[in-house]
């Protein structure tokens with residue numbers, strides 16, 4: 706896979722105009738992420754626009770609810786013909802299983818192949834201290850992320866979202882066919898912002914990530930095209 710196809714750039718903007726402007730500014734980007742801000746602000750039309758432009762789509766709505774409710778949301782999301790969809794592993798085994806089945810039903814109803822359903826293990830904005838003191842989880846952070854990935858794998862999901870610091874261990878345990886997507890990726894020359902468990906793009910790929918989600922180091926750079934190309938070269 707060419708390096709530019711391994712980078713997913715989030716459209717973390719509040720309007721469709723801003724989203725389209727970013728897509729037009731970065732024609733080299735083949736895989737875009739539509740997340741909560743854009744989807745809640747503008748609805749599903751952006752998905753049609755991206756599909757018309759032959760872009761791949763990561764619909765990152767991070768579902769987290771009871772099995773019946775996530776199944777309903779996943780059935781609806783399955784109809785959009787997107788490539789990737791997220792749910793929190795902490796929704797639990799039954800919700801993950803219901804989500805997986807519902808995504809396939811939604812996709813079949815609209816003639817698309819089902820999106821790959823991937824589970825959030827532990828948000829990359831959290832650190833060990835947050836896990837222990839706020840979330841009251843007694844496991845070490847890498848062990849917790851691994852257990853969430855294994856839960857997702859046992860429930861039949863296609864992969865997981867993890868920080869690059871955990872990806873090597875998840876790759877080793879979950880095998881080569883389990884899709885691993887890493888946000889929290891920062892080139893040496895970019896600011897960390899709210900990301901806590903970072904590695905560089907080259908390190909993340911070397912550790913076993915299939916895709917990297919990289920936003921602000923590209924989209925907030927003075928020259929986004931140069932930043933994107935520099936990251937592709939570094940990988």
Ligand SMILES: O=C(O)c1cc(=O)[nH]c(=O)n1[C@@H]1O[C@H](COP(=O)(O)O)[C@@H](O)[C@H]1O
Nearest residue numbers: 715765827828829866888889918919920921
């Ligand atoms: O699911 C995600 O994509 C995600 C999971 C996670 O644990 N951490 C995380 O940062 N993300 C997303 O990845 C993107 C990271 O953006 P930057 O921090 O600007 O590179 C954002 O759109 C987040 O919503």
